[in-house]
Every structure is written in structure tokens, then in C-alpha cells.
Amino acid sequence: MKSFPMVILGGGVGTGYAAKEFVSQGGGKGQLAIVTAEHIPSYERPPLSKEFLAGEKKRDDILISDSQFYQKQGITLFRDFRVQKVDFRRRLLHGPSRQTIGFEKLLVATGSSVRKLTVPGADQPWIYYLRQLLDSQHIHQHIKRGKQAVVIGSGFIGMEVASVLTRQGMPTTMVFPGDRVWEHVFTPEVSAFFEKQFSGHGIRLMRAQKVVGFAREQGTGQVLLSTGRQIPADLVVAGIGVTPTLDLFRRSPLEHDENGIKVNEYLETSVDSVWAAGDIANYPDRIFRRRMRIEHWDNAVEQGRVAMRNMMDKFQPFIHVPYFFSDEFDLSYEYWGDAKGHDQVVYRGEMKKKQLSVWWLKKGTLCAALLMNRPNEERQYAPRWILRRAKLDPNALRTAKSVRSLDRTFGQD
Numbered sequence: 001m002k003s004f005p006m007v008i009l010g011g012g013v014g015t016g017y018a019a020k021e022f023v024s025q026g027g028g029k030g031q032l033a034i035v036t037a038e039h040i041p042s043y044e045r046p047p048l049s050k051e052f053l054a055g056e057k058k059r060d061d062i063l064i065s066d067s068q069f070y071q072k073q074g075i076t077l078f079r080d081f082r083v084q085k086v087d088f089r090r091r092l093l094h095g096p097s098r099q100t101i102g103f104e105k106l107l108v109a110t111g112s113s114v115r116k117l118t119v120p121g122a123d124q125p126w127i128y129y130l131r132q133l134l135d136s137q138h139i140h141q142h143i144k145r146g147k148q149a150v151v152i153g154s155g156f157i158g159m160e161v162a163s164v165l166t167r168q169g170m171p172t173t174m175v176f177p178g179d180r181v182w183e184h185v186f187t188p189e190v191s192a193f194f195e196k197q198f199s200g201h202g203i204r205l206m207r208a209q210k211v212v213g214f215a216r217e218q219g220t221g222q223v224l225l226s227t228g229r230q231i232p233a234d235l236v237v238a239g240i241g242v243t244p245t246l247d248l249f250r251r252s253p254l255e256h257d258e259n260g261i262k263v264n265e266y267l268e269t270s271v272d273s274v275w276a277a278g279d280i281a282n283y284p285d286r287i288f289r290r291r292m293r294i295e296h297w298d299n300a301v302e303q304g305r306v307a308m309r310n311m312m313d314k315f316q317p318f319i320h321v322p323y324f325f326s327d328e329f330d331l332s333y334e335y336w337g338d339a340k341g342h343d344q345v346v347y348r349g350e351m352k353k354k355q356l357s358v359w360w361l362k363k364g365t366l367c368a369a370l371l372m373n374r375p376n377e378e379r380q381y382a383p384r385w386i387l388r389r390a391k392l393d394p395n396a397l398r399t400a401k402s403v404r405s406l407d408r409t410f411g412q413d
């Protein structure tokens with residue numbers, strides 16, 4: 001059995017940045033091991049539904065650190081090692097073929113797993129999900145100009161995949177249960193904007209639809225809908241959400257529920273010397289003053305870094321404005337904060353020119369902002385004001401030529 005002072009369980013985004021942080025904080029050789037079920041060391045996941053899926057980036061372009069990094073830094077990498085049990089009392093990870101790895105300190109970064117459809121026919125090989133590099137490679141191999149694609153779901157993964165498949169020459173239909181695209185995040189106006197853009201690129205949008213099965217007729221796949229309609233499909237990609245990868249911890253002493261592993265503001269779990277970071281971590285957010293679990297890249301990066309610093313005895317709380325980005329066709333947008341509970345929305349810019357910012361307020365306090373092609377100052381002030389819990393005058397925000405001029409109203413840093 002090999003044993004290490006520090007072990008990271010999981011080989012995803014949070015892990016990749018935690019390992020970098022370990023090195024920049026002066027971590028010594030032989031002190032850290034990474035245990036991952038994947039064959040490839042940590043890579044960026046966002047390109048899997050963007051440039052990598054489109055074939056514009058290759059495997060080596062998306063690695064968080066190149067393959068020599070781990071060897072050079074004396075970090076032991078256990079690949080293709082799916083942990084089957086964690087013994088927190090004896091501080092052991094049990095893997096395949098009775099292998100065990102010992103740890104003194106552990107960072108849990110097992111991320112999320114895709115939700116799968118359970119309807120009849122859902123196990124057929126032309127129905128794909130997208131989480132790992134291999135999934136993206138498989139979908140890419142099945143992209144065929146002129147063949148029909150169906151994307152199930154209208155969140156950011158569904159929208160990004162639909163835009164790539166369309167750009168690659170596949171007539172694409174998006175099927176989703178809501179009345180408009182990404183209704184959990186977008187306002188009706190923003191959904192309408194994206195729907196117009198997507199329709200303009202030839203994507204067929206099928207709203208308020210429930211998939212009840214898949215069939216194959218005369219060599220062509222069919223997506224079956226509850227209305228009795230059938231959509232022909234050579235390729236189906238389902239992006240219907242994810243759940244935290246918790247299976248290992250269900251009967252463990254780690255405090256958790258269906259919404260992840262509970263950590264404190266230092267990302268420590270309820271078990272001594274065990275931390276959690278990224279999609280799996282349910283943390284007390286100091287800005288919004290409630291528990292949160294975020295399934296986005298930036299959160300995994302920052303929590304990976306903070307957890308590693310704390311494993312190295314720095315005691316830094318995690319205080320961070322949630323952030324994500326997405327790219328579809330020529331549209332790139334960024335989103336900060338959390339609009340939950342908002343009671344007012346302010347728009348700036350011109351949708352027609354694809355220049356838009358959306359500001360969500362709750363009792364006059366800025367809680368979230370979405371920006372697309374807006375001046376850089378809006379990028380600077382949006383997260384700053386959310387962090388400060390700035391009170392904003394909606395009219396002034398709507399009409400101000402420059403948001404910089406409003407900053408004085410909300411006090412300086």
C-alpha cells in the first residue's frame with residue numbers, strides 16, 4: 001500500500017487547479033497524490049461542448065497542466081483508478097483489484113454525473129451524454145454533415161452543443177420541456193433573444209415537449225414525444241442536467257444530502273482533515289448568506305485553489321462571487337451572482353446589436369448580472385457590486401451612460 005500526506009480524490013477541473021496551487025505554494029515532491037477514474041490527467045471541461053467538440057482544439061490543448069508537470073513536480077498520478085470505497089477511520093481509498101491508497105489529508109473533488117433518460121430505448125448507442133473528454137470525442141466522430149441531430153435540453157450544454165452541431169452542417173432540432181430556452185436562468189426577454197438567434201441559424205425549437213422513448217425505423221433513429229410526434233435523428237445528445245457524484249459517501253460519516261457534501265467556509269467537511277471542492281461541495285456563501293452548490297468551472301477552479309491552500313495550513317475562507325460563461329455561435333456571455341429571489345430586472349444596451357446586459361435586483365440590492373458584448377467597465381463593476389451587496393437605483397442604472405459614474409453612489413472599495 002502506498003500512503004501520502006495529501007491525496008485528491010477525482011481528476012477534474014478543481015483537482016487540476018488544486019495541483020497547480022500546491023506547486024505555487026511550495027509543496028514538496030512525494031507529498032501529493034491524485035486518484036482519478038479517468039485515463040487523462042485533469043483537463044478543462046468547457047471546451048468539450050465548444051472548440052473540442054467542433055474539432056478546433058485537440059486533447060493536449062485542453063490539459064490544465066501538461067503531462068510532464070506531475071512527474072516533474074513529484075505528484076503521483078493514479079489514473080484509471082475508480083475508488084470504490086473510502087475508509088475514513090483507517091484513512092484509506094479502496095480501488096480496483098484490492099489496491100489501497102492511504103492519506104493523511106484528503107480533498108474530495110468527485111464533481112458531477114450526468115442525469116440519464118430512463119425511457120424505453122434510451123440505452124441505444126446513438127444517444128449520447130456529455131461529461132468527459134471521451135464523450136465529446138464520440139459525439140465528434142458521429143457528426144456528419146447533412147444528417148439529422150436532436151439535442152434534448154435547453155440549458156447551456158444543450159444550447160452549446162446545438163450551436164456546434166449546426167455549425168458542422170447538421171440540421172438540428174432542440175427538444176425541451178419548458179416554454180422557452182433555459183428558463184431557470186434567462187429572463188423571458190433573454191430567452192426570446194437566444195431563440196431568435198438560434199432559429200436564424202436554422203435550429204428548430206420544439207418547446208414544452210416530453211421525450212417518451214427512442215426507436216429505430218428503417219435504419220433511422222426516432223425520438224418519440226408524448227404528443228405522439230416522432231423526430232428523425234441520426235445523433236441525439238441529451239443535456240438534461242447533472243447530480244453531485246455522491247455514491248461513495250452515502251453511508252460515510254461525511255455530512256451530506258442530495259445537494260452535495262456539506263463544508264464550512266474553509267471548505268472543510270465534517271470529518272477531520274477532509275475537504276471538498278467544486279461541483280460536489282455544498283458551502284455556506286457569505287455574500288448571499290445561504291448554502292450554495294455551484295456547477296461551474298470558475299467555482300471549481302477557485303475552490304480547488306482555496307481548499308489546497310487550507311490543506312497547506314493557510315486557513316482562508318472561500319468568499320467568491322459565482323460566475324460562469326458560455327459561447328454559442330458568435331454569442332459569448334458571462335453571468336455573475338445568483339438571481340434567486342430577485343424582484344426587479346434592469347436591461348442596458350441593445351438586443352438588436354447583440355449588446356446586452358441584464359441586472360437582477362432584490363430589494364434594491366444587485367444580486368446577479370449577465371453581460372454580452374458590453375463595455376469592460378460593466379464587467380468590472382458587476383461582480384464588485386454583487387460582492388458589496390450594492391444598493392442600486394434601477395432608473396439610474398437603466399439610463400446612466402457609463403456605470404462607472406454610478407460607483408460613487410455605492411461607496412468605494
Ligand SMILES: Cc1cc2nc3c(=O)[nH]c(=O)nc-3n(C[C@H](O)[C@H](O)[C@H](O)COP(=O)(O)OP(=O)(O)OC[C@H]3O[C@@H](n4cnc5c(N)ncnc54)[C@H](O)[C@@H]3O)c2cc1C
Binds near residue numbers: 036083130294295300
Ligand atoms: C461539456 C461541459 C461543458 C461545460 N462548460 C462550461 C462553461 O462553459 N462554463 C462554466 O462555467 N462551466 C462549464 N462546465 C462545468 C464545469 O466544467 C464543471 O463545473 C467543473 O468541471 C467541475 O469541476 P470538478 O473538479 O468539481 O468536477 P469534474 O471536473 O467533473 O471532475 C470530477 C472528477 O472526479 C472523478 N471521479 C468521480 N468519481 C470518482 C471515483 N469514484 N474514483 C476516482 N475518480 C472519480 C471523475 O472521473 C472526474 O475526473 C461544463 C461542463 C461540461 C461537462
